[in-house]
Amino acid sequence: MTLPQVNFLAILPQIIVTATALLVLIVDAVDRRGAFSRRALSWLSLIGLLAAGAAVVWLVMQGGRQSFQDMAVSDGYSLAFSAIILLAAAMGVLLAKDTVDQFTRMPGAYYALLLLAVVGMMTMASATDLIVVFLSLEILSLALYVLVGFNLREPRSAEGSLKYFLLGAFASGFFLYGAALLYGASGSTNLAQIGQAMGAGGNEIYLYAGTALLVVGFGFKVAMVPFHMWTPDAYQGAPTPVTGFMSVATKTAVFAAFMRVFMQALPATQETWGWALAILAALTMTLGNLAALRQTSLKRMLAYSSIAHAGYALVGLVPGSAAGAVAVLFYMLSYALMNLGAFAVLVALERRGENDILRGDMHGLSDRRPGLAAAMAIFMFALAGIPPFVGFFAKFFIFSAAAEAGWIGLVVIGVINSVISAFYYLSVVVAMYFRSEKEAAPAAPVKARKSKDKAAPAPATPSAPVPQAPALATSQNAIRLAVVLAAIGTVAVGLYPAPWTAYITQAVQSVFGG
Amino acid sequence: MIQENFQFVLILAVVAFIFPFVGVAVAWLLRPKKPNKLKTTTYECGVETVGDTWSQFKAQYYLFALIFVIFDVEAVFLFPWAVAYNQLTLYALVEAFVFVGILFMGLIYAWRVNALEWQ
Amino acid sequence: MDQVPTTYYLILSAIIFTIGAVGVLVRRNMLVIFMCVEMMLNAVNLTLIALALQFGQLTGQIFAFMVMAVAAAEVAIGLAIVIAVVRHRDTTNVDDINLLRG
Numbered sequence: 225m226t227l228p229q230v231n232f233l234a235i236l237p238q239i240i241v242t243a244t245a246l247l248v249l250i251v252d253a254v255d256r257r258g259a260f261s262r263r264a265l266s267w268l269s270l271i272g273l274l275a276a277g278a279a280v281v282w283l284v285m286q287g288g289r290q291s292f293q294d295m296a297v298s299d300g301y302s303l304a305f306s307a308i309i310l311l312a313a314a315m316g317v318l319l320a321k322d323t324v325d326q327f328t329r330m331p332g333a334y335y336a337l338l339l340l341a342v343v344g345m346m347t348m349a350s351a352t353d354l355i356v357v358f359l360s361l362e363i364l365s366l367a368l369y370v371l372v373g374f375n376l377r378e379p380r381s382a383e384g385s386l387k388y389f390l391l392g393a394f395a396s397g398f399f400l401y402g403a404a405l406l407y408g409a410s411g412s413t414n415l416a417q418i419g420q421a422m423g424a425g426g427n428e429i430y431l432y433a434g435t436a437l438l439v440v441g442f443g444f445k446v447a448m449v450p451f452h453m454w455t456p457d458a459y460q461g462a463p464t465p466v467t468g469f470m471s472v473a474t475k476t477a478v479f480a481a482f483m484r485v486f487m488q489a490l491p492a493t494q495e496t497w498g499w500a501l502a503i504l505a506a507l508t509m510t511l512g513n514l515a516a517l518r519q520t521s522l523k524r525m526l527a528y529s530s531i532a533h534a535g536y537a538l539v540g541l542v543p544g545s546a547a548g549a550v551a552v553l554f555y556m557l558s559y560a561l562m563n564l565g566a567f568a569v570l571v572a573l574e575r576r577g578e579n580d581i582l583r584g585d586m587h588g589l590s591d592r593r594p595g596l597a598a599a600m601a602i603f604m605f606a607l608a609g610i611p612p613f614v615g616f617f618a619k620f621f622i623f624s625a626a627a628e629a630g631w632i633g634l635v636v637i638g639v640i641n642s643v644i645s646a647f648y649y650l651s652v653v654v655a656m657y658f659r660s661e662k663e664a665a666p667a668a669p670v671k672a673r674k675s676k677d678k679a680a681p682a683p684a685t686p687s688a689p690v691p692q693a694p695a696l697a698t699s700q701n702a703i704r705l706a707v708v709l710a711a712i713g714t715v716a717v718g719l720y721p722a723p724w725t726a727y728i729t730q731a732v733q734s735v736f737g738g
Numbered sequence: 739m740i741q742e743n744f745q746f747v748l749i750l751a752v753v754a755f756i757f758p759f760v761g762v763a764v765a766w767l768l769r770p771k772k773p774n775k776l777k778t779t780t781y782e783c784g785v786e787t788v789g790d791t792w793s794q795f796k797a798q799y800y801l802f803a804l805i806f807v808i809f810d811v812e813a814v815f816l817f818p819w820a821v822a823y824n825q826l827t828l829y830a831l832v833e834a835f836v837f838v839g840i841l842f843m844g845l846i847y848a849w850r851v852n853a854l855e856w857q
Numbered sequence: 858m859d860q861v862p863t864t865y866y867l868i869l870s871a872i873i874f875t876i877g878a879v880g881v882l883v884r885r886n887m888l889v890i891f892m893c894v895e896m897m898l899n900a901v902n903l904t905l906i907a908l909a910l911q912f913g914q915l916t917g918q919i920f921a922f923m924v925m926a927v928a929a930a931e932v933a934i935g936l937a938i939v940i941a942v943v944r945h946r947d948t949t950n951v952d953d954i955n956l957l958r959g
Contacts, residue, residue, distance in 0.1 A: 246843050253849075370937075393935065804936055814922055814925055
């Protein structure tokens with residue numbers, strides 16, 4: 225019996241990250257109480273991510289398409305998405321480096337789960353088979369369910385995790401049924417073969433039902449309205465470094481698979497799903513932005529803003545064109561930079577043992593911490609899509625790709641939404657620069673709420689002892705580094721988008737043509 | 739034809755439904771009737787239960803169940819591997835060891851964080 | 858003897874899937890919701906195996922294996938999360954899980 229041809233080079237970055245995750249677990253397990261692992265684990269994770277990044281670069285330089293038995297490939301498209309995911313993961317590690325002790329006593333498990341989520345995400349970007357898409361979707365989801373609930377001391381964390389889990393598992397069921405129906409329609413789970421079978425005309429009922437179910441499944445994961453209910457709760461409840469990481473990396477990975485599945489396997493029904501996605505995109509942008517307007521918690525505001533951004537990115541998928549895919553990839557890069565930057569600022573500002581920042585807490589920040597305030601202003605301008613920052617070009621590419629394909633109405637809705645979003649992003653800037661600290665009255669009720677939660681006896685559980693916040697002040701160097709890196713990226717890619725778009729265009733065209 | 743298959747199912751269902759009634763009815767016809775108090779109580783094997791049977795399991799029980807489930811399902815993948823073992827190459831053997839090895843590291847972690855202790 | 862037609866399996870699995878999906882939406886106990894999700898996954902397994910039988914391929918069966926493994930992992934993580942929530946709130950009713958709003 226001959227075994228199928230497998231090319232391990234195609235999944236080299238995934239192998240490196242998996243090995244790192246296992247190593248982190250083992251180091252943590254062997255050195256339970258030691259001071260060594262406390263410091264070493266974050267460095268180990270960072271080194272693993274850098275090595276995976278080097279592998280990605282090496283694969284890019286090799287060029288071409290390496291295939292793992294037609295189930296996963298490494299091509300320009302998957303590698304570009306992998307690079308963004310690795311960037312987000314490195315930021316997630318940096319943000320947690322000095323704060324991880326505040327929300328957990330098991331740093332090893334935190335880093336290992338984060339790395340395993342990265343493995344799932346990168347595999348998702350390179351999946352060319354519905355089985356692999358499903359498996360990688362589950363790998364990343366299962367790791368994230370746990371990461372969201374990682375703060376055992378905080379009831380909100382467990383609650384966000386529960387909501388994310390119940391709705392996520394529900395969505396997985398829909399995704400799976402859609403995949404099964406597509407398999408029934410085409411007799412294959414390979415995306416290219418499904419595309420061929422559908423081009424030749426397959427069973428239409430299976431095809432349309434399968435497409436609709438896949439939209440639901442992917443829609444849940446990218447937080448598309450009306451499947452977004454879990455997003456604000458999970459994002460607010462999760463420890464802030466996790467929120468930053470998952471908001472960016474999950475979207476990146478799921479959009480990678482979303483586009484590959486729909487453009488490679490389902491071009492036959494493009495007109496139908498194009499319309500469906502256009503309506504969902506319009507709903508997602510509008511509801512996300514309107515809900516973000518009335519939030520006082522910055523984490524919750526950024527959660528709704530991430531829903532809105534999923535809507536913008538979805539606009540790029542509507543035409544089903546290579547230009548749209550290029551725009552979505554660039555959008556994910558810019559969203560990674562500006563959103564992770566914003567979350568890095570939140571982590572830097574969080575008080576010990578608290579898990580949220582209110583808009584009132586930002587009052588007078590420009591006097592207290594001018595550097596952080598300036599960085600936050602950059603990220604808010606970028607998220608609002610104001611030139612010359614990267615967010616402007618991201619939106620510009622998305623909308624021009626949609627307009628090229630004739631979706632003028634959708635573009636108008638998108639532009640109106642950008643204006644709406646400017647209100648709440650700029651209100652943060654106003655709070656930082658034009659309000660003094662004394663006006664920070666709205667913060668009071670929530671502090672009362674927090675202390676009430678703490679007054680409730682924290683249930684001492686034998687298996688997972690509840691950590692008390694350490695009294696020592698920790699350094700913020702890693703967080704500062706993350707803020708600076710994100711700010712530089714936001715400005716630099718905004719000022720010089722050309723080299724990035726050139727590479728992204730080449731990468732996408734090598735897969736989708738056009 | 740498909741209906742013919744289901745005829746067997748129907749017959750089986752009817753027989754299965756009637757069978758216990760026949761048994762009870764025949765016993766009722768044949769047996770002598772001399773009841774006393776102890777004879778008419780419900781039959782219990784073993785010790786009589788105390789309290790409500792809908793008691794909750796302890797959380798520790800679930801911890802073990804969680805770990806058990808993972809290692810239980812690993813067998814799903816090892817079974818086809820074992821069945822086809824004679825036709826496989828060294829490569830497949832190594833693959834299986836990598837698979838079990840990764841799970842084993844999970845077990846080591848669970849052991850080191852005291853998840854296997856009954857507390 | 859003739860086999861049961863694939864359509865029968867597909868209709869049955871569609872019914873089971875729908876029961877599961879409706880159960881998730883109408884039931885209020887976390888554990889019951891959880892079981893309904895598992896029911897959805899098993900309905901999909903039935904679909905996959907019926908289709909694999911019809912096509913005379915192994916792909917669908919391999920897919921079903923993967924789904925089983927994933928479902929087991931999901932059970933483990935789901936129960937762990939439920940335990941974490943019950944430790945804080947002492948309830949398994951999702952309507953009582955309402956700290957996060959707005």
